[in-house]
Amino acid sequence: MKNDRLLLDLYTDYLICSSGLVTATGLSEVVDNDISHDKITRFLLTYNGNARALWHKVKPLVRQLEKVDVGYLIIDDTIEEKPYTDSSELINFHYSHAKHKHVKGINILTAMLRYGEVAIPIDYHLVTKPTEYIDKNNKVKYRSDINKNEVSRRFIDNAIRNQIKFEYVLSDIWFSSSDNMKHIHNKKKKFIFGCKSNRLVRFNKIWHKLSELPLSNEQVIHCYIKDVSFPVAITKKVFINDDLSTGVLYLISNDLSLFGDNLYEVYQKRWIIEEFHKSIKQNASLAKSPTKVIAAQSTHIFCSMMAFVKLETLKLKTTLNHFALKNKLFINATRAALDQLQKYRIMPYSIQMTEF
DSSP states (O other): OHHHHHHHHHHHHHHHHOSSOOOHHHHHHHTTTSSOHHHHHHHHHHOOOSHHHHHHHHHHHHHHHTTTSOEEEEEEEEEEEOTTSOOOSSSEEEEETTTTEEEEEEEEEEEEEEETTEEEEEEEEEOOOOEEEEOTTSOEEEEOSSOHHHHHHHHHHHHHHTTOOOSEEEEOGGGOOHHHHHHHHHTTOEEEEEEOTTOEEEETTEEEEGGGSOOOTTOEEEEEETTOOSOEEEEEEEEEOTTSOEEEEEEEESOTTOOHHHHHHHHGGGGHHHHHHHHHHHTSOGGGOOOOSHHHHHHHHHHHHHHHHHHHHHHHHHOOOHHHHHHHHHHHHHHHHHHHHHHHHTSOOOOOOOOO
8 A cells, every 4th residue: 555655646746847759668777677667567457447436535635725716617528549558448539619529538527626727627427338239320339327417417526425525616618517506506606607699598488599588798597498397697897818819708697686797707717627537638748658568558648647636736936837847847858958968978998990
């Protein structure tokens, strides 16, 4: 058990410091083979890293943060693409909303707590697709036995069971199901979700699509949506995209006290989970492990989560963001490499002549 703790600490440090592929052999070489690559491989194959273990590790930090700031529970997913790795229950095809197509990889759902500018992952779920079926085109496909909205409700229940203090649940349109809204409302919590423009709402005793409502920018109306029995607040936010086109975002909440700009301001706190997705891939080596066994892949993902938490605590101490921290490590590593190169250059040498 003690050895596992030491290896977890060492491996997560390695994930932060590495700039290339992360392997058991690579880590063993870094520590001058004091720890064999076989021992590191066994750690990856046998360590019980999961969502429950993650909560156990981050709980002390969460308890400190929740004393001083309002908490926001943010739920989202990301895909770690693995186009060249063999398919399995874990590595499969998932629809990417960013790329608008199916991509091969690992689909990770995460529940994250935000306190001020600090974000801590407290729960996660690796989507597996164990069930085989034949689609309408007579092709073999695979599906999960639990959908993402069901997973998100588990996240919320776990957070409440663990007595975590949070005021709002924030998520984008892919988690804004009626069942999720009712579940959160029944738990006496508030939510703000993005909402599709074709959602049916009852306004002035008539059912409309959201896009048909006479809403001006940041105006809030109170109405009912289909399959939800309590009133909700709805607003529209108009914004300009990078390509100068106009975009529209509809937001929905059970907090009827919010005005349009307040509603959007709170919802924007969700964006920190997108920064988490970027950082865990680039700064915590999530996408840089060539492991091919599900057990090792799962442990690596857990360790990347823990490496991200380490970076967040370092951010608190240094006021540097993850990318600035990683850059400083890279500069120091390059400086050490240059020093070593100079030592090699001043070493004496002899030329041995070969007789012909």
